[in-house]
Amino acid sequence: EIVMTQSPATLSVSPGERATLSCRASQSVSSKLAWYQQKPGQAPRLLVYGASTRATGLPARFSGSGSGTEFTLTISSLQSEDFAVYYCQQYNNWPVTFGGGTKVEIK
Amino acid sequence: QLQLRESGPGLVKPSETLSLTCTVSGGSISSSNYYWGWIRQPPGKGLEWIGSIYYSGSTYYNPSLMSRVTIPVDTSKNQFSLKLNSVTAADTAVYYCASLAGGAVALSWGQGTLVIVSS
Numbered sequence: 001e002i003v004m005t006q007s008p009a010t011l012s013v014s015p016g017e018r019a020t021l022s023c024r025a026s027q028s029v030s031s032k033l034a035w036y037q038q039k040p041g042q043a044p045r046l047l048v049y050g051a052s053t054r055a056t057g058l059p060a061r062f063s064g065s066g067s068g069t070e071f072t073l074t075i076s077s078l079q080s081e082d083f084a085v086y087y088c089q090q091y092n093n094w095p096v097t098f099g100g101g102t103k104v105e106i107k
Numbered sequence: 108q109l110q111l112r113e114s115g116p117g118l119v120k121p122s123e124t125l126s127l128t129c130t131v132s133g134g135s136i137s138s139s140n141y142y143w144g145w146i147r148q149p150p151g152k153g154l155e156w157i158g159s160i161y162y163s164g165s166t167y168y169n170p171s172l173m174s175r176v177t178i179p180v181d182t183s184k185n186q187f188s189l190k191l192n193s194v195t196a197a198d199t200a201v202y203y204c205a206s207l208a209g210g211a212v213a214l215s216w217g218q219g220t221l222v223i224v225s226s
Contacts (some may be wrong), residue, residue, distance in 0.1 A: 001170075005128075032211075034211075034212050034213075034219045036154075039165065040114070043203055043216035043217065043218055043219050044154065044203075044213070044214070044216060045144055046212065046213060049208070049212045053159060053215075087154055089154075089211075089212075089213075091209070091210070091211030093168060094167065095156055095169040095171070096156040096169075097156065098153055098154040098155070098156070099151050099153070100153045
């Protein structure tokens with residue numbers, strides 16, 4: 001099973017600042033990497049798939065990059081609605097696995 | 108716009124079978140565009156993939172749960188289900204159903220349903 005490690009566990013950022021979230025795979029997952037956002041009491045929401053393709057309607061301030069074992073989700077200018085937990089997911093190998101999440105909180 | 112909704116008991120006794128149903132609206136479960144899956148999240152923890160099914164009946168289960176899980180589909184009702192037997196407290200979680208692109212990318216999610224395993 002591929003282990004997905006996200007860092008940091010918690011990221012404190014001021015509104016308007018840039019946030020950079022990292023996700024590392026224990027072995028190569030090519031570009032089969034997705035990112036999800038989850039707010040308290042809600043289901044996760046797909047943000048990015050294929051490592052860098054934004055989901056329909058996702059604001060351009062969200063961008064994904066990387067391939068192989070190292071991936072990044074960047075939020076260029078944090079808005080109030082972006083404070084949430086973010087998960088990465090690999091789907092190159094079975095079983096599909098998720099990272100432990102990064103909580104983006106208001107600084 | 109696909110909508111999914113989970114339904115089923117919120118409390119299950121240890122050693123019994125957890126049964127949930129996901130009802131799909133706004134589209135056909137027989138669409139060749141999607142797989143359909145279950146994902147769970149223990150309280151305060153991360154996400155765990157349970158398994159998925161294609162309308163034809165092909166299934167893919169997480170090896171960690173394979174011996175206890177089945178995911179049947181009922182195309183006549185536009186529903187798919189989750190059956191997890193021999194549950195323990197470790198199976199307490201919010202259970203989500205989702206539509207999957209490429210078999211694994213969760214495009215649309217249900218709102219989730221909390222299932223507590225307790226006597």
